[in-house]
Amino acid sequence: MESETGRVSGPENGLPAAEPREGAAVVEGAEMGRLYLLAINEEGFVFDPTTGESFTVNSTGLEVLKGLKERKTMEEIALRLTELFIVEKDEAERDATDFVDQLRYIKLL
Amino acid sequence: MKDLIIGVTGINAVDNPGPGVGVARSLREDSELNVKVVGLAYDAMEPGIYLDWLMDKSYIMPYPSGGRDAYMERLAYIKSTYGLDFVIPSLDVELPFFTKYGEELENMGIKTVVPTMEQFRLRGKDRLEDVAKTIGIRIPATRVVSSHEDLQSALDEIGYPVMIKGAFYKAYCAYTSMQAASYYNSIVAEWGYPIIVQQMVKGEELNVVGLGDGTGENLGMVGIKKMGVTSLGKIWTGVTIRNEEMLEAAAKFISEYKWKGAFELECMVDSGEVYLIEINPRLPAWSFFATGVGVNLPSNMLRSAFDMPIPKARDYESGKLYVRYTYEVVTDMKPFQEIVTTGEYCHEDAV
Structure with missing residues (x-):
């Protein structure tokens, strides 16, 4: 869904927040973070409505963010990356973990 | 009519x-x-x-x-x-x-529709700590000083870089005690005592503009982040945000002090933590931004003064952009x- 600004979409623009799936071991801290409020568009533009900060992510980052918002496990996210890109599961897991560490560093998780 | x-x-x-x-x-x-x-x-x-x-x-x-x-x-x-x-x-x-x-x-x-004299005094930076406690928001480590001796002990406590501020006007960033003493002297000469020594908070500037009717009722508020400022620090580009901590503090500011009139809270966000920096007891220069996202504070102010109905819908969407231009x-x-x-x-x- 696109807002009138034409760039961002997210819960505050009408999309429902993702519900946690029963039994899923989500990324530690993710349930409490600002991550679930982020407005993300399909081009990888990310807007944090809490602080007003915006940034862009590449297609790998975008998939990881989407996975986290859908409360997928790291394994599920890595598996999805192997479906989308030419990458081994181990490497995909490392990339996803590095990205999650960056999200923690900027306190989005 | x-x-x-x-x-x-x-x-x-x-x-x-x-x-x-x-x-x-x-x-x-x-x-x-x-x-x-x-x-x-x-x-x-x-x-x-x-x-x-x-x-x-x-x-x-x-x-x-x-x-x-x-x-x-x-x-x-x-x-x-x-x-x-x-x-x-x-x-x-x-x-x-x-x-x-x-x-x-x-x-x-x-x-x-303006604040009472007592409310007006709350804008003093020497009152910031009390206000912050009352409305539940952090402030940077702050000491109010009136002598060189107090200044030195405040500097020892807070460290560098440090902000040296007048109660109402002027603010300088000092990196050494000599610099701090020089700014202290210059502000005292121009604006008098007390002087505020404050921890320097790095980060982004967030602001909220609001309006109270004098009985504790909130007549609208909008939170923004300044994305681009001029060399004078004036907003040129901004975006609406929903920082609940800041908005709750602003709502409490209205209800606790029964604030009458417009106000702006200037805040900084550092690693997700929001600090109150300044209170302005009036509309800011960017207040049309609020009107543009559906919260018309001057109109609500006028309507409250003349007992005209005030629109109930005072919410706004985050992610709306404000761009100033010359004309x-x-x-x-x-x-x-x-x-x-x-x-x-x-x-x-x-x-």
């Missing part, structure tokens, strides 16, 4: 803009209001005077610092010659006059000549 005639100050839309032009524009945006807008300027070069789509008439005012009588006489003159039902003062220096003589103005038939007006010499020679200019007469 007859047209209401609204006086708006701060129409100096220059590089350090006053809020008045945005206020006038907000009043024009409310199609249910029948208003005439009178620009109250302090200089013939204030651009607002020349914006005929916003102002019906403009007057040159004496400086409020020049004393009660001249200012009051000028308002009485405007009231008797053109009409004046309401004034929205938007400069800090005007607020003591409108606060102090609000009742007298009301008796003259000129209404205002030019080309006109005849006539308005300039008249404002210089007679102190007033009426756009209606020019039609």
